[in-house]
Amino acid sequence: MSGILVIAEHTRGVLADISAEMTGAAYRLKQLFGGPLRVLIVGADAADFAASLCLPGVDEILVAQTDNAQFDAGTVGEIACLATMQHEPDTVLIAHSASGMSYASALAVHLGSGFAADVFALDKAEHGLRATRSGYGSKVNIELDFPDKSVVVLTIRGGTFQPAKGSGNAQITSFPVGSNLAGGSYRHEEFVEPASAGVDIGKAEFILSIGRGIQDEKNIPRFAALAEKLGATLGCSRPIADSGWLNKGHQVGLTGKVAANCRLYIALGISGAVQHLHGMKHVDTIIAINADTNAPIFNVATLGSTVDLFEFTDALEKLL
Numbered sequence: 001m002s003g004i005l006v007i008a009e010h011t012r013g014v015l016a017d018i019s020a021e022m023t024g025a026a027y028r029l030k031q032l033f034g035g036p037l038r039v040l041i042v043g044a045d046a047a048d049f050a051a052s053l054c055l056p057g058v059d060e061i062l063v064a065q066t067d068n069a070q071f072d073a074g075t076v077g078e079i080a081c082l083a084t085m086q087h088e089p090d091t092v093l094i095a096h097s098a099s100g101m102s103y104a105s106a107l108a109v110h111l112g113s114g115f116a117a118d119v120f121a122l123d124k125a126e127h128g129l130r131a132t133r134s135g136y137g138s139k140v141n142i143e144l145d146f147p148d149k150s151v152v153v154l155t156i157r158g159g160t161f162q163p164a165k166g167s168g169n170a171q172i173t174s175f176p177v178g179s180n181l182a183g184g185s186y187r188h189e190e191f192v193e194p195a196s197a198g199v200d201i202g203k204a205e206f207i208l209s210i211g212r213g214i215q216d217e218k219n220i221p222r223f224a225a226l227a228e229k230l231g232a233t234l235g236c237s238r239p240i241a242d243s244g245w246l247n248k249g250h251q252v253g254l255t256g257k258v259a260a261n262c263r264l265y266i267a268l269g270i271s272g273a274v275q276h277l278h279g280m281k282h283v284d285t286i287i288a289i290n291a292d293t294n295a296p297i298f299n300v301a302t303l304g305s306t307v308d309l310f311e312f313t314d315a316l317e318k319l320l
């Protein structure tokens with residue numbers, strides 16, 4: 001067994017960003033362990049995405065045309081299984097998304113493979129692949145090796161691997177799926193859009209984030225205006241979103257968004273609970289303003305001050 005199989009993801013006619021990110025991760029695995037690197041795309045409009053998947057390092061794009069106008073976990077899982085058995089990759093990468101999670105573990109059970117979910121780092125260990133994921137509410141990172149497994153299925157966290165960019169020269173091949181796929185255990189009802197926050201924490205490069213230290217909902221417009229003047233995206237801790245002061249889309253952390261592309265993060269009145277740190281501790285420059293000298297946010301801060309956050313905000317507003 002050798003090589004990598006990436007199961008690309010798409011929704012409503014749009015290829016998900018994670019598809020290029022997984023391909024970027026797979027290209028690195030190809031350099032470490034050897035190829036070939038194949039990308040499988042499944043669906044009624046699968047062929048439409050083949051050209052976009054022709055990325056550096058990809059050797060072959062398997063196009064599995066089905067009748068499913070919408071994602072169907074049973075069908076995609078079954079075709080992913082057929083492709084794995086036919087091409088015998090040693091690693092299968094699937095998005096750690098609502099769609100990917102709905103069939104990845106079942107695929108691993110079916111194949112008797114190694115499995116890790118929500119993987120954010122990949123490396124070479126003594127006995128092959130090493131995958132890193134977090135555990136215990138993001139308190140620890142767990143490194144997993146798979147010494148006795150001929151194939152490993154991994155779900156990959158979005159926004160953590162550099163997407164493959166540019167174009168490659170992959171061969172585009174039809175992957176025949178036959179007419180007797182089991183599928184059908186899921187029925188697509190409708191798409192329900194989440195209420196839009198108008199922000200994308202995952203893509204923001206500069207985030208001004210507010211926590212319970214801002215004390216009152218009536219202070220929100222002030223910090224929103226400050227973020228706008230600074231050219232920052234407004235982020236927040238969970239209590240701010242849970243109270244309905246800001247839309248959930250602003251929340252940074254374990255049950256919010258990871259500030260994957262952020263380079264400057266200003267935290268105002270945020271204590272730095274592990275669940276919040278999960279979404280921002282990797283940022284290059286973190287400026288923390290917190291009145292409590294012992295607040296854990298200072299453990300990850302590049303610069304910090306125990307000044308009152310309202311005094312800090314007054315001073316900043318005067319400068320702008």
Ligand SMILES: Cc1cc2nc3c(=O)[nH]c(=O)nc-3n(C[C@H](O)[C@H](O)[C@H](O)COP(=O)(O)OP(=O)(O)OC[C@H]3O[C@@H](n4cnc5c(N)ncnc54)[C@H](O)[C@@H]3O)c2cc1C
Binds near residue numbers: 269270306
């Ligand atoms: C399963 C689970 C998932 C979670 N997911 C998330 C998540 O995704 N994101 C998240 O953020 N949290 C998450 N949490 C909640 C998390 O544990 C914390 O409760 C939360 O992050 C605390 O938010 P905070 O820092 O705003 O509030 P607090 O912990 O109350 O901190 C407020 C801080 O403001 C400071 N402060 C107060 N007044 C001032 C002032 N005038 N000037 C300066 N500083 C001041 C205080 O010293 C304090 O440190 C999760 C929890 C669980 C159990």
